[in-house]
Amino acid sequence: MSSPRSGRYSVFAIAREAFRQHQNWQRAWANPTPKDRYKVVIVGAGGHGLATAYYLGKNFGITDVAVIEKGWLGGGNTGRNTTIIRSNYLQDPSAAIYNKALQLYETLSQDLNYNVMFSPRGLIMLAQTEHEIRGYKRTAYANNLQGVKTEWIEPKRVKELVPIINLDGPRYPVLGGLYQERGGTARHDAVAWGYARACSDMGMHIIQNCEVQGIETEGGQVRAVNTSKGRIGCEKVALVVAGHSSQLADMAGFRLPIESIALQALVSEPIKPCMDVVVMANTVHGYLSQSDKGEMVIGGGTDGFNNFTQRGSWHHVEETVRALVETFPMISRLKMLRQWGGIVDMTGDRSPILSTTPVGGIFVNCGWGTGGFKAIPGSGWAMAELIAKGTPGPLAAEFGLNRFREGRFIDESVAAGVAH
Amino acid sequence: MLILTCPYCGVKAEETELAPGGEAHLKRVGPEGDDQQFEGYLFARKNPKGVHFERWRHAYGCGKWFLAARDTNTLQVFGTYKAQTPYPTDEIVAEIQKSRPDWKPDWSAAE
Numbered sequence: 001m002s003s004p005r006s007g008r009y010s011v012f013a014i015a016r017e018a019f020r021q022h023q024n025w026q027r028a029w030a031n032p033t034p035k036d037r038y039k040v041v042i043v044g045a046g047g048h049g050l051a052t053a054y055y056l057g058k059n060f061g062i063t064d065v066a067v068i069e070k071g072w073l074g075g076g077n078t079g080r081n082t083t084i085i086r087s088n089y090l091q092d093p094s095a096a097i098y099n100k101a102l103q104l105y106e107t108l109s110q111d112l113n114y115n116v117m118f119s120p121r122g123l124i125m126l127a128q129t130e131h132e133i134r135g136y137k138r139t140a141y142a143n144n145l146q147g148v149k150t151e152w153i154e155p156k157r158v159k160e161l162v163p164i165i166n167l168d169g170p171r172y173p174v175l176g177g178l179y180q181e182r183g184g185t186a187r188h189d190a191v192a193w194g195y196a197r198a199c200s201d202m203g204m205h206i207i208q209n210c211e212v213q214g215i216e217t218e219g220g221q222v223r224a225v226n227t228s229k230g231r232i233g234c235e236k237v238a239l240v241v242a243g244h245s246s247q248l249a250d251m252a253g254f255r256l257p258i259e260s261i262a263l264q265a266l267v268s269e270p271i272k273p274c275m276d277v278v279v280m281a282n283t284v285h286g287y288l289s290q291s292d293k294g295e296m297v298i299g300g301g302t303d304g305f306n307n308f309t310q311r312g313s314w315h316h317v318e319e320t321v322r323a324l325v326e327t328f329p330m331i332s333r334l335k336m337l338r339q340w341g342g343i344v345d346m347t348g349d350r351s352p353i354l355s356t357t358p359v360g361g362i363f364v365n366c367g368w369g370t371g372g373f374k375a376i377p378g379s380g381w382a383m384a385e386l387i388a389k390g391t392p393g394p395l396a397a398e399f400g401l402n403r404f405r406e407g408r409f410i411d412e413s414v415a416a417g418v419a420h
Numbered sequence: 421m422l423i424l425t426c427p428y429c430g431v432k433a434e435e436t437e438l439a440p441g442g443e444a445h446l447k448r449v450g451p452e453g454d455d456q457q458f459e460g461y462l463f464a465r466k467n468p469k470g471v472h473f474e475r476w477r478h479a480y481g482c483g484k485w486f487l488a489a490r491d492t493n494t495l496q497v498f499g500t501y502k503a504q505t506p507y508p509t510d511e512i513v514a515e516i517q518k519s520r521p522d523w524k525p526d527w528s529a530a531e
Contacts, residue, residue: 244469246465246466246467246468246469247469255460255464255465255466256464256467257459257463257464257465258465258467259442259443259465259467260467260469260492304435304439304440305422305435305440305474305490306442306443306467306472306474306492307492307493307495308469308492308493309493309494309495313421313422313435314421315421315435315436347463348462348463404459404462404463405455405456405458405459406455
């Protein structure tokens with residue numbers, strides 16, 4: 001087992017490979033054939049699944065793990081989000097897990113020896129109605145009590161931070177904002193790739209193009225998963241599949257409080273640097289940041305109806321862009337390069353689920369809805385503890401499935417609106 | 421763009437004219453229901469990847485609620501029918517089975 005800190009991507013390695021015309025770079029992670037049996041099988045090799053595997057190995061020494069993936073690694077929502085990272089949530093359980101994730105993101109490149117391009121450039125959530133002013137001030141006070149550093153800023157400060165913004169409206173005037181200086185973005189693919197490489201280095205198996213077709217249980221206990229690459233026996237299974245959580249739960253014989261809908265995003269042609277913070281405008285369901293390539297990355301709203309089509313719809317694009325053009329007049333002449341959709345798993349209270357299930361040995365991590373990317377390290381950390389111990393630790397405790405029966409909702413959608 | 425025909429006014433309405441209302445044919449749980457039944461009624465949606473029955477409102481039209489049968493994976497619409505129907509009509513079921521012969525109706529409530 002080689003250390004993930006080995007000098008594979010050192011400056012010397014780059015120089016050495018340059019002399020070989022870059023023909024000798026090795027695979028970052030192995031491509032094994034599945035064994036008959038693993039201690040833990042994680043379904044879904046997106047950010048959350050891979051992070052779960054990584055912290056199972058790192059924090060609990062469990063490395064007899066397979067991460068199986070229907071498509072390709074990081075090809076679902078991990079590769080489709082707008083890469084925003086923040087932890088300015090209202091409720092204590094959310095603030096705790098998202099802030100844990102933010103803290104882990106801060107040192108993730110060093111921990112994985114893989115540059116995830118974490119860029120804590122600051123993040124503003126614009127208040128564009130009187131209600132949002134009150135809501136965000138409340139969130140700022142709550143964050144202060146939770147130890148999450150955010151502040152309420154007045155329009156003048158917003159303009160200093162975002163010179164391209166138009167404060168005056170008239171339809172959506174900027175009345176202030178909730179500012180989190182430590183928020184920002186990271187390179188989404190690199191997060192998945194970095195975790196995948198570290199997992200592979202620990203001896204875990206990452207098996208792509210391997211679709212789960214059935215889950216075998218016996219006496220209320222999981223025995224195996226049947227896949228397109230054969231039967232894989234296991235002691236524990238973690239379902240970490242976002243949009244298809246209901247389908248996997250169905251195979252195991254239970255229902256989840258989840259509905260799957262498409263969320264979409266788009267990017268413009270690349271332009272010169274013009275905005276070095278992330279701006280979210282929840283009233284108009286739009287958020288905007290500039291990627292390192294110079295593209296303006298725009299997140300839009302969700303479809304209103306259940307669907308599994310990873311495409312989105314034009315009228316949502318129009319709504320989002322129409323509203324953003326008023327707040328950012330300079331983007332009105334930009335051409336949009338790409339538009340895409342991902343299937344997000346929305347729970348009844350719009351907060352995630354990290355939980356045991358009615359079937360022994362099966363754990364679920366789902367329901368991150370429109371805001372999963374920012375949570376990846378914290379989610380993996382909490383999920384690994386849940387799988388290793390069989391009972392949730394402090395981070396996951398409030399996110400159990402039983403909250404829907406007991407009425408203990410984590411009512412975060414009030415604070416987060418739609419862009420979440 | 422999703423287009424549904426309102427069964428009341430007969431207008432072919434596209435999705436911006438309509439308000440989605442989630443899964444249809446949910447059985448309301450009464451005061452005698454226990455916590456598990458209420459949880460099922462409130463939250464445990466079928467969320468199928470395939471045939472889905474759902475509520476819509478012709479919000480910018482006649483304003484009435486109606487029901488639709490639609491495939492969540494292909495967005496194929498099998499038909500719409502009036503809200504005062506306890507189960508999808510025989511015509512709707514026949515229409516679904518025309519393109520999906522293996523599909524069987526399942527009217528069981530959530531648990």
